[in-house]
Amino acid sequence: MSCEASEASCDLPENGGRRGLLRQLAVAASIGGLAGLGVLTPLDAAAVALTRGQRDDLSIDQILQRLLDGNERFRMGRAAEYDYLAQKRATVTGQYPAAIILSCIDSRAPAEIVMDIPIGDSFNARIAGNLISTEVLGSMEFACAVAGAKVVMVMGHTSCGAIKGAIDKADLGHLTGLVDRIAPAVAETQFLGERTSSNQAFVDEVAKTHVRRTIATIREQSRVLSALENQGKIRVVGSMYHLSGGRVEMLS
Numbered sequence: 001m002s003c004e005a006s007e008a009s010c011d012l013p014e015n016g017g018r019r020g021l022l023r024q025l026a027v028a029a030s031i032g033g034l035a036g037l038g039v040l041t042p043l044d045a046a047a048v049a050l051t052r053g054q055r056d057d058l059s060i061d062q063i064l065q066r067l068l069d070g071n072e073r074f075r076m077g078r079a080a081e082y083d084y085l086a087q088k089r090a091t092v093t094g095q096y097p098a099a100i101i102l103s104c105i106d107s108r109a110p111a112e113i114v115m116d117i118p119i120g121d122s123f124n125a126r127i128a129g130n131l132i133s134t135e136v137l138g139s140m141e142f143a144c145a146v147a148g149a150k151v152v153m154v155m156g157h158t159s160c161g162a163i164k165g166a167i168d169k170a171d172l173g174h175l176t177g178l179v180d181r182i183a184p185a186v187a188e189t190q191f192l193g194e195r196t197s198s199n200q201a202f203v204d205e206v207a208k209t210h211v212r213r214t215i216a217t218i219r220e221q222s223r224v225l226s227a228l229e230n231q232g233k234i235r236v237v238g239s240m241y242h243l244s245g246g247r248v249e250m251l252s
Contacts, residue, residue: 049087049120055096055148060235061242063098063151064250070116071248079116091120098122099151100143102214104130108242109157115248124147129162129182129210130154132217141224144234152218152225152234155248156211163195163207204240211238211251229239 017039052056058066062188073079099119100123111117111124123143125136132154143149156163164173166182189209191202215238228234238251 006146010121012019025231027115042074046061049090049118050096050098052094052096054209055098058098058150060150064235064237067099067115067117068248068250069150071114071246072198073116074114075246082118084119087119095120095147096148097143099153100125100140100149101139101153101155102127102130102132102136102140103155103211104128104157104160104162106157106160108154108243111153111155111241114241114246123147128178129160129166130214131162131178131181132214132221137218137225140218141222144228145224150234152236153239154214154237155239156207157242158204158207158243159200160203161205163210167195167197167206169202182206182210186215208240208251210225211240214238 070080098121101107101115102125103109103111105126105128111126113121123139125139127133127136140152144152161187162179162182165179166186169183170176170179186206189202189206191205193199193202195202215236218236219229225234225236229236240249240251241247242249
């Protein structure tokens with residue numbers, strides 16, 4: 001029988017049949033209860049998708065700490081052992097993400113992996129150079145005002161190709177228009193050394209400037225998100241992912 005024909009049968013444990021499935025369901029129920037009581041360790045709790053109650057009970061600072069804790073697990077090679085099939089089943093009827101993350105399309109910087117985020121815990125928008133747009137702003141407004149997310153994170157990264165393209169004034173089809181929107185960050189970045197795409201330090205400083213400019217744009221262009229932040233219901237933050245070492249650095 002194929003997975004398409006019967007998803008449920010494909011989710012059955014390889015050994016133990018019906019009894020194995022019952023044991024699995026019992027364990028899942030226990031985990032959910034213990035997580036809600038705060039009995040589980042942070043690592044155990046991270047392996048379970050957030051429920052609505054758990055998400056709503058988290059403060060903004062706690063959500064940010066969960067993301068940073070996940071990044072620390074990733075860096076140390078201690079990522080949570082996720083049961084993605086269980087998370088998939090648990091989120092079929094609803095999702096309760098605590099954050100929305102805008103990051104770059106770079107294949108080396110997937111936010112869900114570098115912050116060890118389970119299915120259902122974050123909305124994720126990816127575009128070259130983590131650029132903001134009307135569509136992304138609308139997605140952020142949905143994530144926060146409708147779905148209840150409390151953190152908006154803009155995550156740049158080191159050695160960003162889009163940033164290098166902006167520095168070099170790349171001329172290639174639609175890419176030209178994309179990097180032109182990053183150009184103001186190049187001009188705004190204060191840097192005493194060589195201001196070229198071959199200078200990694202300069203590239204990374206421009207990336208940080210671009211993240212900060214993106215945060216300012218979000219606040220300026222979205223009355224919905226700005227109002228929620230002024231009311232203390234959400235927080236818009238910036239970060240940088242370091243390809244070397246894997247650290248997510250929060251930006252002031």
